[in-house]
Amino acid sequence: MEKRWIRKPAPDPDKVRHLADALRVNEAIISLLCQRKVCTFEEARAYFRPSLDSLPDPLLMRDMDRAVDRLVRALHMGEKVLVFGDYDVDGTTSVALVYSYLRSFFGPERIDYYIPDRYKEGYGVSDAGIDFAADHDYELIIALDCGVKAVEKVAYANQRGVDFIICDHHLPGTELPAAVAVLDPKRADCPYPFKELSGCGVGFKLMQAFTQNQGFPEEPLHELLDLVAVSIAADIVPIVGENRTLAYHGLRLLNDRLHPQRAGLDALRELAGIQNAELNISSLVFGFSPRINAAGRMGDAKRSVAMLLAESTEEAKEKAGVVDKTNQERRGFDTSITKEALEMIEQDAMLRTASTTVLFKQDWHKGVVGIVASRCLDKYYRPTIILTESNGKATGSARSVIGFDVHQAIEECSELLDQFGGHMYAAGLTLPVENVPAFREKFERIVAGRILPEQMIPPVEIDQKIQLSDITPSFFNLLRQMEPFGPGNSNPVFESEKVYVTPDSARIVGNSHLKLTLTQDGRHTVDAIGFGLGEYLEEIQRGQPFSVCYTVEMNEYRGVKTLQLRVKDIRWE
Template identity: 35%
Template sequence: MRSKSYYESNKVGVDTLSQALGVNIPYACLMHQRNIKTPEEAKHYLNPSKDQLRDFSLLKNSHKAADCLERHIQSNHRIMLYGDYDVDGTSSIALLYQALRLVLSEDLITTYFPDRREEGYGISVRGIEHAIKNNISLVIAVDCGTKDFDSVQLARDHSINVIICDHHEVGEEIPNAIYINPKQNDCEYPFKSLSGCGVLFGMLHHWAKTHHPMLDIFRFVDYVAISITCDMVALEEDNRVLANLGLEAMKQGNFSAPNIPRLIGDRYIDEDSLTFYLGPKINAAGRLQRADMALEALIGDDASLVDQLDRENTRRRSLTQSMTKEALAQIHSPQYPYLNASLVWLPQGHSGVAGLVASRLVEVAQKPAIVLCGEDKEATGSARSAGDLDLYNLIQENEHHLLRWGGHHAAAGMSLKKESIEAFFLSMNNSLGNTSYELAKTRLDCAISFTLLSSTFCQNLLRFGPFGVGNPSPTFCTEGVTVKTKGIRSLGSSGNHYRLTLIDPLGNQRDALYFNAPSNLEEIINGPFCLVFGLRPNLWKGILSWDIVAEDIWPE
């Protein structure tokens, strides 16, 4: 028995909207969910543009930051660009470097990414000591810094100015810096979910408009799109506009660096190609080594760097698989003590992929997960939430066990003393036992027949994107589907990926891809079933087609 679709729950409203706007039921359904009620609102939503963006000068302290940056530029001071080692941080430093080298000699610009294992997340003391040693006058930190009071104060004690552009949750105190974060108190910028690169882009937009009016900062908007899609921030409002502008620029061949299309490869450029192809390669460098290689790839023309990142990503996948296997063995052990979460310590594990392993544990166990690595004095790791659980608040309740940590409601990173691990896990498990949350449910937009799935229909669906957190891609269903005789073919070597040849009740035949299918698939498809699916663009030898991608199968 399938669950009720959005259309079935809102039939009167969707039908009325369909008639008023002259669009079919699937389009009307998607518009109704997004509170689009008039042709004007539809035109506005389906055509994202620069003029829909809020005024970036409303970002608190953006004026101070822009003026401070310009003073250092005019004085030919040395400037350090300090970034987190993930895609958001790396794309931020790429954007900042590209913008500054248009107005400042490159030998006055230096970049710094902390070593993930040696320094951990955030602005490190080692990083500031490096700045002091190299006569840096200004540090601009992006996608980090909110909790780094001591290291920021060390910089200030040595007369180094610090600008922080961050988007993580803010506590009661902020560092002694020019601090820009839409989540801080009294910030009038109304959209609170920018990526770290988005916050930086807002500051640079105000800086360029004020001090360099001939510099169009939107020429680098592809970096912002990369950060938004890969950092899993909400694809709503300003984020959706910025991501769309960046993706459209890339589709037109406008890249900030020659290596960006090489990192994407020969595939259709959309949010998925950034999230699942470019993003993991950039992340692999920061996870396993240092992010400097990824930065060079994002700003340069050395194609060999793309090959190196491919190799690092292959190594990252192998490491993730072996660590996930070990973590699953722990949580499935009869002696496993934690009922409310997947809490795992892997002494020999690599903290660079702890977040990926934690995400996999959430998928399998449907519980929040924390994966810690390291056998020396300190352990470092990552946490991932499940459903609508606010992970940030939960960790904050137990932060007395931690040395350092930071994050947001869905993910966090942390370091703690090895002897504190058991107490921290027990405390988190107990806190989760007293916390209620809802897991994500399969969401259906509406039922649809295979006959409607034309190229035009699919192409128009893209106008509701880019899709992601807060703006999910459409999910349809078709009932009474059967599999054609000998219509199941295995894909790859995993044993759970398939291509199915399907027939709907009207006799229309379509192929569908089914990844990570259940082990009893052949039993499920033995009779008629309801196919739950999405649609995915596929570019092959310059020809764009559309794949049906099965998300679930419900026997009838």
């Protein structure tokens, strides 16, 4: 697929020189910092050494004082608390964090957790969950990673004498639920300075405020930041500001092999085959997230929470094994449904040329439609919605291209929907089955009238041009200090011009991957791999110079570590 190369603007050269003199660091690295709005010595110090002392005061969040007062009242009045969370990674890590932290204060007999059944109860706060709380004398529910749109459900809970504290990070509707407190940085009236916390991050802020209110030491709470890091990675929130600080310290916990914090994640790490690797955001996304998510997608998300809460190595391995097996089942559904979905597009001339992909099939597994939407987006780069039937309704997931707000486009079809919610790039929706054709037509019309032609070409954002000779071990070590990488603080992408492949080095590996050795001046060479770029082999072998864009990584093979370029795209001069 053709890609759109977007070269980021060069930073102010005076700022680069000034910061380079202050830090005595390679100017290429300083340019990267300035592109990320890190332009002073103080900003650089905070960037390279994120401090938990710099976290914003949790009481700046709207309703936080009310939430803490209600939680403290529950603690001192002997009330029972139910921790309620969504069934995805963000929800289950939120539940594990809040439940495990509060259990030490409330005791196991006064606190429990509840994850709704994806298929029987659907997304978010449910009548069944409220009934469970009321029937078992829970007077307070803490809802995590859900609830900001649960106006009717919270009203029902109030009728049954159950209070709610909502900790959410999704976009609110026009009316907020009548809860004791609605904690959501995206509330229009919320002055909290950082708006992009994960759901687990909002739960962490509630625990932080509770801890400060009661004068408890914060160290035990900070030991739960590994869960926050996993949630940040899985929910693809920007890794800037407070998220970057939380992820930085969470990863430090995860990589402290001498003092492992969580037996469940340690067991999962082994099953993912990354027990000897240093974890980063990418390894959390690809190693942890699918396995934790699979429990909720394929059945009971409580299995993931039980794994995260496991206290012994033996229990952790047993729980992680169940979660991993569930993920293997998920892969089977994922592969077969993706194949079927792509065939539906390829066999329909209108679908092939449309501005959107909207597919519906009654018997697709509800637990993998979000994954299938992402797979279809990778193949046909355009806003995508995959729907299946559940409880007599069409329900599914949406994914979007860079720069296009799919949540807003879905909202404009709201008269055809029962419910919807989510973010700019990912959303969920439910509608009557008979409305699917009308929804597909209107959604296509809205998107086609608004999306720009260039938004339907996958972008590759390039930070700066460098020479291959610039890529040295010391350069790479400086790059690594810019981690954790992720949205908003991406792994730098470099461009090098007039590059040649060394004789006989280019070859195909693993069916479609391009393996080669590059040179720019005949003296400096560096190995490279381009995943899925095997189609370029014939052109490369003609010997003409080309430009290449890539990230830099360390490759380990048979115990030997060498620098390697991960090629994103190639263009000929």
